[in-house]
Amino acid sequence: MPIAGIDYDEIAKVWREAGLSVRRSGRDARPAFVQQLSHFPDQYLKAVTYGRIVGVVFGTHDWRKGWINRLGVLPEYRRRGVGTALVLACDKAIRGHGIGIVSALIDEGNHASAAFFEKMGYLTDVPVMYYRKLDRSDI
């Protein structure tokens, strides 16, 4: 069943091929993902297609702050502006609600992603330590 017009298996395939971990028994599982989309209509699932999906992003917000999540572009389609188009679409949709801050969490050492977000005008001028409490390790 397509989610927001996009086929879930294709989305998961892009995530995997883009090198993102897919928590298939956790928050990236199909039912979890469908639930996230249905409960929070202000989240934005975007995809760029060249006959097939080559890049996806999942934008969210909680009315306080926006987030760019799950951004991934197939390796063979990188450096063609796909990531830029995806982030601009999310960023615009989130800011359209009057939310003036959009953020992204980048794994330490992910230099490509860091360079990408810097090019998009995102700054890492706040030293942050990310703490979290998980119900399960695979969530």
Ligand SMILES: CC(C)(COP(=O)(O)OP(=O)(O)OC[C@H]1O[C@@H](n2cnc3c(N)ncnc32)[C@H](O)[C@@H]1OP(=O)(O)O)[C@@H](O)C(=O)NCCC(=O)NCCS
């Ligand atoms: C990060 C990612 C989404 C970028 O997607 P993309 O479609 O290649 O991005 P764009 O083509 O829109 O790049 C825009 C600009 O970002 C910068 N950029 C993108 N990839 C870069 C890289 N590997 N090294 C240096 N700069 C890079 C460049 O300035 C680029 O402009 P240019 O090609 O004219 O030089 C992609 O590399 C990816 O899927 N990475 C793996 C998954 C991932 O890390 N996701 C992010 C998790 S936070």
